[in-house]
Amino acid sequence: MTEISGCVLCGGTIAPDGYCWDCGEAQPAFRSHVEITADDGAAGVSDRGKRRGINADAMALTTTGRWTIGVVCDGVSMSPRAERAAQVATEVGMTTLAARLGAAALPEVALGDAAVRASRAVTALAASIDAAPACTYVAGIAGPEGIWSAWIGDSRAYWLPDAGTGMALTEDDTGEHEALTAWLGADAGEPRPRIRSYRPSVPGRLLLCTDGLWRYLPDAGGLRAALTSPSRRASSPGSALLEDARTLVGHALEAGGHDNVTALLLPVTASVPPAN
Numbered sequence: 001m002t003e004i005s006g007c008v009l010c011g012g013t014i015a016p017d018g019y020c021w022d023c024g025e026a027q028p029a030f031r032s033h034v035e036i037t038a039d040d041g042a043a044g045v046s047d048r049g050k051r052r053g054i055n056a057d058a059m060a061l062t063t064t065g066r067w068t069i070g071v072v073c074d075g076v077s078m079s080p081r082a083e084r085a086a087q088v089a090t091e092v093g094m095t096t097l098a099a100r101l102g103a104a105a106l107p108e109v110a111l112g113d114a115a116v117r118a119s120r121a122v123t124a125l126a127a128s129i130d131a132a133p134a135c136t137y138v139a140g141i142a143g144p145e146g147i148w149s150a151w152i153g154d155s156r157a158y159w160l161p162d163a164g165t166g167m168a169l170t171e172d173d174t175g176e177h178e179a180l181t182a183w184l185g186a187d188a189g190e191p192r193p194r195i196r197s198y199r200p201s202v203p204g205r206l207l208l209c210t211d212g213l214w215r216y217l218p219d220a221g222g223l224r225a226a227l228t229s230p231s232r233r234a235s236s237p238g239s240a241l242l243e244d245a246r247t248l249v250g251h252a253l254e255a256g257g258h259d260n261v262t263a264l265l266l267p268v269t270a271s272v273p274p275a276n
Contacts, residue, residue, distance in 0.1 A: 031055045031083075035242065042068050042142075043242035044264035045249045049212060050257035056135075057210050057262040058086035060094035067107075068142045069097045070264045071114075074155050074210040076134035076183055085122045085133035089184055093118040093139055107141045108195050111150035114139060115193035119152070119184045126186035134185030137193075138170060140206045142266040146199040147206045152191055153183045154211055158220050159268075160227070161204035166220030169196050169206075199271040205241065206268050209248070212261030216252045226251045241265040 007014060012022030019025065032048040038061050048055040056075030063069070071093040075082025093114045100110035118137060126132035136153025147169075149157035154172040171194070173182035184191060207223065217223045227244050248263040 031058075034059070035245075036061050037242055038063050038068060040068055040267055041241050042070065042264075042266045043245050044070065044072075044208075044262065045242070045245040046262040047249050047253060047257075047260065049260050050253065052260050054083055055260050056083040056086055057212065057260040058083070058090040058135075059208075059262050059264050060090040061264060061266075062094060062098055064098045064102050066143050067101050068266045069094060069101070069139070070206070070208050070266050071097070071118075071137070071139045072155055072208040072210060072262055072264050073118075073135045073137050073184075074153070074212075074260070074262070076136070076180065076185070079134040079185065080127075080131055081125065081133045082135060085125060085135040085185065088121045088125060089118040089135050089137055092121040093137065097139060097141070101141070107143070107148040108197070111139055111141065111148060111195050112193055115150050115152060115191055119188070119191035122184040123186040123188075129187055132186035132188075134183050134188065136180070136210075137184050138208050140208050140264075140266055142206050142268045144269065144271065146197055146271040147266075147268055148195065148197045149206070149208075150193045150195045152193050153180055154178075156207075156209055156211075156214050157196075158207040158209070158223060159198055159200065159204065160207055160220060160224050161200060161202045163202050166204070166224055168220060169198060170194070200268055202270050204268050205244070206266040207248075208262075208264040208266075210260065210262045212257075212259035213248055213252050213263050215259070216255045217248070223248065241267060 007020035073086035075086040096114035138155040
């Protein structure tokens with residue numbers, strides 16, 4: 001993560017949300033490139049891209065018991081402090097998921113509760129209904145029994161098997177001209193997260209990403225083709241998913257990097273035996 005010594009405008013102190021305490025200026029280098037990993041090899045990369053002044057994407061990753069949990073949010077660019085909305089939503093979503101799964105809640109229940117709590121936290125950031133920070137939301141869980149995803153907006157989840165055909169696990173909440181029809185924020189109404197589960201018969205990866213990636217690689221086949229080879233992953237399992245996340249983000253940057261881009265990868269084991 002990039003370290004910032006002082007405000008780019010006045011030299012003042014930078015607050016935890018990336019704004020100057022003294023003059024209020026957003027800091028372009030704050031979270032411009034972030035990489036995170038978990039003990040089981042799960043990893044994520046987020047980058048500001050080449051056209052945006054700040055990185056309004058956010059991600060979180062953890063393991064608890066037999067579960068690996070990831071959350072990715074994308075700040076809605078037309079809303080104020082969109083990056084703050086995304087950060088708050090990922091933090092609250094992750095904390096809730098870890099707590100609920102740790103208390104033996106079903107994944108579907110934990111995902112629903114986490115999305116609602118994340119929505120309430122983002123709603124609380126609004127100065128008014130006309131000044132409401134907003135973001136999209138996607139969360140994923142990987143465990144021995146399968147994978148689960150929940151989403152609101154157009155951030156996506158994909159199943160990317162090591163062998164065979166992958167697929168998108170989410171459907172964008174968008175309408176005419178790809179305008180969002182659902183998001184988190186005070187102007188969004190009650191959240192209605194959609195949840196999907198899948199029991200893979202082969203190992204692979206659960207990908208959570210923002211539209212800064214999928215607009216360049218919209219289908220599972222293209223995402224898999226862009227990833228590093230299975231032989232290289234097998235030779236360096238400790239860093240494989242981090243390298244894969246770097247590869248996906250790098251592809252988007254090389255293709256233009258018009259938006260913030262985030263890729264978070266969770267390792268998945270086979271949940272059911274393959275058909276003979």
